[in-house]
Amino acid sequence: MTRHDGRAVDQLRPVTIEPNYLMHPEGSVLIQVGNTKVICTATIDDRVPGFLRGQGKGWITAEYSMLPRATAERTQRDSSRGKVNGRTMEIQRLIGRALRAVVDLEALGEKTIWIDCDVIQADGGTRTASITGAFVALTLALAKIHETKPFRKFPIVDFLAATSVGFVAENGAVLDLDYPEDSAAAVDMNLVMTGSGRFVEIQGTGEEATFSRAELNELLDLGEKGISSLIEIQKTVLGDAANLVGMTKEEV
Amino acid sequence: MTRHDGRAVDQLRPVTIEPNYLMHPEGSVLIQVGNTKVICTATIDDRVPGFLRGQGKGWITAEYSMLPRATAERTQRDSSRGKVNGRTMEIQRLIGRALRAVVDLEALGEKTIWIDCDVIQADGGTRTASITGAFVALTLALAKIHETKPFRKFPIVDFLAATSVGFVAENGAVLDLDYPEDSAAAVDMNLVMTGSGRFVEIQGTGEEATFSRAELNELLDLGEKGISSLIEIQKTVLGDAANLVGMTKEEV
Amino acid sequence: MTRHDGRAVDQLRPVTIEPNYLMHPEGSVLIQVGNTKVICTATIDDRVPGFLRGQGKGWITAEYSMLPRATAERTQRDSSRGKVNGRTMEIQRLIGRALRAVVDLEALGEKTIWIDCDVIQADGGTRTASITGAFVALTLALAKIHETKPFRKFPIVDFLAATSVGFVAENGAVLDLDYPEDSAAAVDMNLVMTGSGRFVEIQGTGEEATFSRAELNELLDLGEKGISSLIEIQKTVLGDAANLVGMTKEEV
Amino acid sequence: MTRHDGRAVDQLRPVTIEPNYLMHPEGSVLIQVGNTKVICTATIDDRVPGFLRGQGKGWITAEYSMLPRATAERTQRDSSRGKVNGRTMEIQRLIGRALRAVVDLEALGEKTIWIDCDVIQADGGTRTASITGAFVALTLALAKIHETKPFRKFPIVDFLAATSVGFVAENGAVLDLDYPEDSAAAVDMNLVMTGSGRFVEIQGTGEEATFSRAELNELLDLGEKGISSLIEIQKTVLGDAANLVGMTKEEV
């Protein structure tokens, strides 16, 4: 049985990543995954947070937000509500942690990279699109530094992308859920993986439901396939900068 | 002497307005004024604030925000700082008040229109671009309602656009200041005017400087010219919907 | 047709300014404009905000508030609501900006002046009364410093006062609106001007209304007249200290 | 040994209470106790808090604040700090509780009285001056209601005033401490008492010090004397309205 938008169960939505989307940030992209659109930027700050000062290491931190009308119903701004909601906090912690897993913070040196992911339009999968886009924005920013002031070792050690998988009633296990599928899913799982096929994050959740070990394996198979395709797209967009990823000291 | 970007003193930057930019909102545009880019959306809400309940009148309210890297230096999010700053509050009050001046709130009926202006990229004039873009988003949203459930009188009674004028050292009075000009300006004035050439708002400020009555008149002349051009652009973008603006009961 | 309180259209309400109203502040006044009463104080702080440190320049910043029962209906305190409302922010930014326009911040040296305007009783025109009173409190505070530790150039370069003008249905253009007039006004304009007749701020707003260029000129004529009278009153109150205003290095 | 301002140890500072100080509130006074000046207002609200709804009883609640320059050093506004500090909370809870002790909340009926005490100038004893002044503002407000819509029983059942007592090194036990005395006191006690000489509140605190039972009795004797004088002043200020206090149903 085909999905409501005609995709096969193991098919990603169309993905485009527009590099250098904005004039001010050191790195930026507009990533579109189907109707989901996110602006991801990377900002270089030559200071580090207090807990890292004087250790010769850098840090990566992320913020995530949605425009009020990214969604079908208008969402109240966090600034009006006076606090950041729990879902937003979870997502921005996830984005930062995921990116740090493929960055050599010592090779980065005493710098903070601020990642900002702002969802312009939401149709499911905004957190995974944010990670996939943010990886490109981050690589662009560091490649730009590298041009004028080369790193001894390029700080990004592997590619990184993310997607969602889940169980949707009529279709069983599916890859890259859009909003209608996500709302109906009994099990929802976000996967973050590297270019070498290793896991960075697995977040699987039964929504008033549970799943067996066999079902888990079915989801992981789908996810691995999707992430591998996303990383190919990242390589194309990055062009020459893609060659910097994973370079050892000798190569740089 | 020509301006730093080659414009004449009475020349606007290139302006484009992309209608229906987002899939979810009732009305939306991406407005670009030079390098300044703002997403403006209009959301229809069938309730009104408490102070208007049961009076048969509607309301228009606006929120304004900038993405953190809309600017050359990253700006901290209001949600991180836990409060909206004073500049943001001034701007969103201005946008709402300006739009209400050309809307017949009784013809609108008991509805609230939420206007959201989110600056994607800032290069001066974000508040005036927001007003000019928001007018189009608002008209699109009301025209959409009008298709299926016609108003007895179309609630928008006149066109509305905004621009800035100011005194910049080497060039004297100039129209539509970009960020470098705005930073250097001794006097900075925002004007909001209607299609029939009447004023809605004049906000003129000496920045550690003052200005004479003659200088004021010079600025007003420039502003009237610029706003008239902006309204021509709005009419082109709106197409048939432009004809609804100012329609009396008989015509609708 | 006379106004509801018997004034001519170009007549100010009775104005009194009581200098040195409080025992603690470096400068203070109680200004009364009709029934509007505001305590204005100026506090000298020998530090400057971070963005000015080490530049040999000073700064002036203002805060504005109303007692809960300054108004006919009790207003909730900002501290209970946990945030400062938009109107308050606009007003305190206006007061600070207006005063800075007549102060030579380099002559002031590395000092911050805190201006506090607390409305004890409100009957329209609280922001313009605040500016007019704050100018006197500021001058008193700097004159006091000057007595014991003379400035090489007195930092206040010109007088400064403010009033409101507007269109009220039955009376047309009027000067110095009280609360009943302000509530009914179609157009409301606040003007801040100097002793030499130059503009510092023009903030004109149509309240669900618009105004023509000719109507604008009518309002400006009225405002100039009123501000000139207010500055005469300031000079009387300041006595000898008035002579310090505008003194060049040679004279001081 | 006389006190630093020449008073005897059992002598109050000069006290004045100006009734009907403001035009808007139902009841208001400016109370001055030496250099301490507080504006106290009483606002009648025809609703009661949720926990009292439908019980036929009223409520009295108080807020207390200081203008930033009521003090020798400028105090940051609660609204800038985003929260009310602990000292302020203690004081406003004390004021409300004290007034409720002399009010028959059933005779009051379903009404909330908001008491606002705003300190214009502080020189010690601001909380006790607030209570003494607020009692007069409250009585004025209820007497005003009583004129047009008489209570079956006047809700205020007794007079109420407050003062401070304490041990100050060179003078021993003293009445009505001003700021220099309060800063130096080893023991500080606030007393609230009724017209019939009963206690409503005793708050005695050793400041890094302790006190014996005999010393406690010495302080209570002084306090009783001072409060009795303050109540005489209240009666004079209230004039005829003083007769309403304590009236039973038959008398009203």
Next chain:
Amino acid sequence: MTRHDGRAVDQLRPVTIEPNYLMHPEGSVLIQVGNTKVICTATIDDRVPGFLRGQGKGWITAEYSMLPRATAERTQRDSSRGKVNGRTMEIQRLIGRALRAVVDLEALGEKTIWIDCDVIQADGGTRTASITGAFVALTLALAKIHETKPFRKFPIVDFLAATSVGFVAENGAVLDLDYPEDSAAAVDMNLVMTGSGRFVEIQGTGEEATFSRAELNELLDLGEKGISSLIEIQKTVLGDAANLVGMTKEEV
């Protein structure tokens, strides 16, 4: 190689659950997992949140907090910081979601259950101990209702417990990490599973590290074993109430 506290790699710490630990809540326990101590309570509220009103369904929501000295270094209270931190939000969302997976919200009826998990002493695994303890508190609370007002179907459909697994340098994959192990772990995974061996949540995170599919399977094997033991302990503690879990309508 044995672990720093002498445990085998697949061994839980000693676990005790003291039921009915507090006098006021409908259900409460003190759970101890090694040195980690958490008070878990369940509160029945006969209202539901707005989004569920009138649907005949209930809701379960959780809050989580640590006493300031639950930890080796004192932690600032959320109430002093004025906001809940991101880690706390993640944990309380996880607890609520996990419990809802084994509760039939329709069988529960229009009630909200508030789960409070307060960590008295922290030594690793506070979130998994909270889930394991909260399940018992919840069952106790519903069993108590069931005594006087039996459910047609008992709302808890299966047992639920949680533990952590991870990779620690010298020991490889280990079960139930204490704080020193957790701090040193390269990969950290929290598992929530049911009595029938199905997954509710998998949250696996590389801490500046990644993991392979084979390593993932090794962790899952360990976790399944540990959770099965925890559920045996829950059954013993619950006694007769354990029989209610999973009862169908017919049996109840």
Next chain:
Amino acid sequence: MTRHDGRAVDQLRPVTIEPNYLMHPEGSVLIQVGNTKVICTATIDDRVPGFLRGQGKGWITAEYSMLPRATAERTQRDSSRGKVNGRTMEIQRLIGRALRAVVDLEALGEKTIWIDCDVIQADGGTRTASITGAFVALTLALAKIHETKPFRKFPIVDFLAATSVGFVAENGAVLDLDYPEDSAAAVDMNLVMTGSGRFVEIQGTGEEATFSRAELNELLDLGEKGISSLIEIQKTVLGDAANLVGMTKEEV
């Protein structure tokens, strides 16, 4: 007439104090006064607040909180409400002030002691139990320092305990009110006293009631008796550490 729980009017509830209740803090106890249970901890911090820096003196500050289900009805957390309520602020200020009265801050040296009192179960008298328990936690923490790094003079100069007294309708003056008595009391007084029988704090409040000088004396007599018993219990719990309290330089 006996009290509802069978006690005599001058009888305390059963009191137990479990020392070293937690593994992390420098000093900790679980105090139980009847059904009221409070965890009190003392944390040593080698910094002092800004206002004491460089003066060779220390500081003691306290925080107080209740678990949500310490009470019969669930209480919302301060962190959810975004602010600390007035009652909490009053209590934590009281605890800190009371402890400081028996500590020689100069003998303490440049250290801050953080006292945390967390109410696990509430049945009246939580603030006085907190003071009585916190005194023991503080003494344990300082005795621990003293073992390895002896003070020249032990900083605690006297014992300190607290209890409540009040007037309850049918029983008259009673000692150590539990929650049902406290709710019904017309007059409620908290007393903090030292081992040598001197007062540190008296906080007596008529709850919509008043009290005479004779009634005050009756309450003080009861309170003195109760506090004397509490200090005996503290001495037993502290064992050898009790001998350090009040030691002069020579003795230490």
